[in-house]
Amino acid sequence: MMIEALIAVALVGALVTFIAPNRIAGKLAFAISLIPAALSLWMFTVFDGSGNALLDGELAFESQMEWIQLGDYTISWFVGLDGISLPLVVLTTVLTTLAIMSSWTPIDDRESQFYGLLLFIEANLIGVFTALDFFVWFIFWEAVLIPMYLLIGVWGGPRRKYAAIKFFVYTNVASLLMFGAFITLVFGLGDAVTSFALPEVASAMLDGGPEGFLGVGGSTLASIVFVAMFLGFAVKVPIVPFHTWLPDAHVEAPTPASVLLAGVLLKMGTYALLRFNFTMFPEQVEAYAIPIAAIAVISVIYGAMLALAQTDLKRIVAYSSVSSMGYVILGLIAYTQFGVGGATFQMVSHGLISGLMFMAVGVIYNATHTRMVTDMSGMADRMPVAVGILVAGAFGYMGLPLMSGFFGEFTIFFGAFGAEQLPYSELFTPLAMFGIVIVAGYLLFALQRTVFGPYHLETDYEVGRAPLHDVAPMFVLLGIIILLGVAPELIFEMITDAVDPILENGGEL
């Protein structure tokens, strides 16, 4: 019942915070969020699962009960953790706690609702990463959108309405496509499945796949569903060319929402790709390897080029997320232990680093009320500690060794280079790797313009040192980033343990 406890604490906490007075809401939400964070860290230390959740693995903290009987199909409350989902759950709880603390300075309006929504997001995100029944999973998946929509739409910047609606409609339409595709698949599988439990669907897929549906043959149906689901998730990741909602959402979103958006919400897309497309459709993965690798490379390079053209610090980090997610796709399509394992590691790592970057940019914004590169210079003079962390975070983003980003990228590159099921992998990989040069270009350029040089600020604000509660969350993140960079086996071991069964059905092991 541990997972239920996690979700329940966050949900009840959300309700309590919602009705609490504004002036204590921030501290209250922080205190409440410490419970799931501590609980998930404890679960991390006692984790005893093995294998993959969908492929007959030993689940940790499993809990299953029948919920609804829908014709021939049973819908169950079914949750559990394996080595892929556990690190993401810990990422969610820790990042939420830190995001709450980082909101204390900038949020001064309807605080109780704001913090209540943050906790509500947390509950749903934990649900997404733990649910193993499609219905339950889909409810959480969709429910994440609502609080994020409100966070952007209510507390956002000047174009918040446009950004919020774009975010909501775009990702929702994509979800619809994915939902339709999956239901079609379940019907196509016929008598082989009697529930929406993901392990059951996965084993039916691997044991022969769909018989066909509405006159469409089995293998054609599988391909159609694969492509439809891929497109559905691609919006969430986002993969070029479905990425344009992301920079708008990030620019308008308040800092803590950006932290969770880049840190965890994007990982929903890659997590789902791994759970559905890359676990259930090994044949299609192989068949579509070249186009998928190609869009991964395009995402990396094109996203980085877009970041290079920006002058808004938040847009720079937003586009660089597009670029970093391209690495994840490359790792997945490599279909090797290092590739898929590295991609999963990179999900966690990018969550930490992008969270750190958005916090640091937020701290600068709190002080200067501008994010334009052209509006400021020499910030290091006034806020040395915050800028120091920003610089450290930027180097983390560039994949500096002994920080987590390097491990993620290195394992992805290594896993992809020699990948046997991916044709031309020795060409795709170096192409994607050029991203590590461009990322250094745009981040160093931005640093040079904003934090170095003689002090200058276009806006009329007095800039002083950032308060401790702004800096503390960033220190925590930096500590974790370095810890995972020095000792990646802390999570890489459990990740590869959960990845291996996937590769036994396809790919290389």
Place this chain on the structure above:
Amino acid sequence: MEGLFDYAPAIALFPLAAFVIALAFGNYLPKKGAIPGIVATGGSLALSLAMLAAVAGGEEGYYHDTLYTWAAGDAASEVGPEGIEFTFGILIDPLAALMLVIVSLISFLVHVFSLGYMNDEGETGLPRYYAGLGLFTFSMLAFVYADNLLMAFMFFELVGLCSFLLIGFWFRTRSAPSAAKKAFLVTRFGDYFFLIGVIAIAATFGTLQFAGNDSFIAAAEAAIDGNEQLFGFGAETWVTITALLVLGGVVGKSAQFPLHTWLPDAMEGPTTVSALIHAATMVAAGVYLVARMFGYYALSPTALAIVAFVGGFTALFAATMGCVKDDVKQVLAYSTISQYGYMMLGLGVGGYVAGVFHLMNHAFFKALLFLGAGAVIILMHHEQNMWKMGGLKDKAPVTYWTFVAGALALAGIIPFSGFWSKDEILYDALIVGLEEPLILAAYAMGLVAVFFTGFYTFRMVFLTFHGKPRSEAAEDPHGVGWSIKLPLLTLGVLAVVAGIANLAPVYKLTGIELTFLESWLEGGLEGTTYVAYTELLGDVYDTGFIGTESTTVLIAAGLSLALAFSGAGVAWKLYNVPEPVRHTEKLGGAYDVLRSNYYQDEYQVWLAEGLTLPLARAADRFDQTVIDGTVDGVSTASLFGSDRVKRIQTGIVTNYAALLVTGFIVLLIVLGILGGWFV
């Protein structure tokens, strides 16, 4: 003695601790963190010396141990085991032990020198400065004793970070952050190829170990012997490709053509940092890497020849630019590029001992020259332009005489240290060049560069110290303390005597064994010794002599000495006068080309700002208009469509009735047609 090796990790960890202490508590410490740095690097130096003794006295003559596994997993390699382990480990063999001593010694002296240099300037960022030095030393030391290529890459990158932090130390200026960015970016471009090389080697051989039976070098040799096909290439071609990819990182860090452009700009950092970067850390890292995996390069004649050619070309190319600089640090910067070119030339022609020898000597005399320049800058109240100096000779004798010792070593004048190593490099290049025309060209470039080296070195010495004072500062120089003089004297002595380590010409002419460094490098792990390399190189290069070995030695040494003296002589004639003038008009149009550094910066800036940036902006416009336009278009279209459909809902009952009836009729007709009622 062997038990000593258990303390090897501390060599790098001491400066790391100093970094943490200086960063966290520097502001509260006396001297702002200098003391922990001095203690730490002093400790590293003592331990490194102990390692040197242990390597010399131990039975095995090396130490190799894996500290921990960073990551392990299954990965199919072309030839080699199915799984792979990425580890952190320590390899202290004669080469690494020597380099550890050099790095920790230079770093220690730079720390001591900083006491006098940085404190005089009333600087506020001192904890950051000493933290940077500590991290720099840590990264470099860990790089030096890394036992595998990935660990080496990781600390290689960290060295890059530290150079960024220290070059940009005076971040409140516009130029320092720009130079720092350039240094990181240009070397990162090289490291991009290096990383591909690391990954390719790992994916090919399933190991990244430098030494031992399971090293990638041994695996590569076996693959070549077995005529394996690797990634669709013949084994030797593939080894060449990967070796050249790794060389990308070397060219970046060691500032070889065409990635040398960051180095002169890096003079924006404090002069002490320049001393550290040029003598012992960043720039030395590249060449050291070639020496570290020399066995791999020795497997590929093509790769070796390219190393040699790049080196020879860079030696000449940079030396010519050094001749027209006005800033004392700029002259030294170009001399660094040029000297590392010599080391590459030496290694490329198979002169492993010569290359390492020059790496060592250069560390001493270049640190000396930079610290000497630092002392001059203090004397001159922060003036760096040599045309405003002059006449410092009598006012600062310690600085002058040590500087001259460094200059003589740099110019390669017998019997100073630089002569012995540079001569050995040129000799090795000559004997190979007599059989291989390409190498002969590289040799010729290296030889011509000797003339320019002598010229710019003594032009610098004469302009700085001789003649009449040409500014107020030069007439009344600021004094320097013992924290500055002591490091200068230490390095001055080393610049004079370090050549004794390997008097190869003496051995070749008289048979007296004075080649200590060569015997030193013959020890160590099987496969990474000079003996093993000599064996490998036997297949790669033929060597020839002009007459006998002795005459060749004499001709080579005589040629380079004559050129060095004539270069120095020209400088003497032109600039050792009371009131020297530039004499640049004699160069004509060439002067502009040299002043502009052959327009290397221009085209690289154009690549970044003239090509990449507009491309990025075009991509951004495309993204905003076409891609996002489509998204917005879909939304507008559906809004527009629904708006039209909405008009059907008029709210008037008769309209609904009419629609209902029309719809019913249409339905009937359709059903009728389908049902065949009208036939």
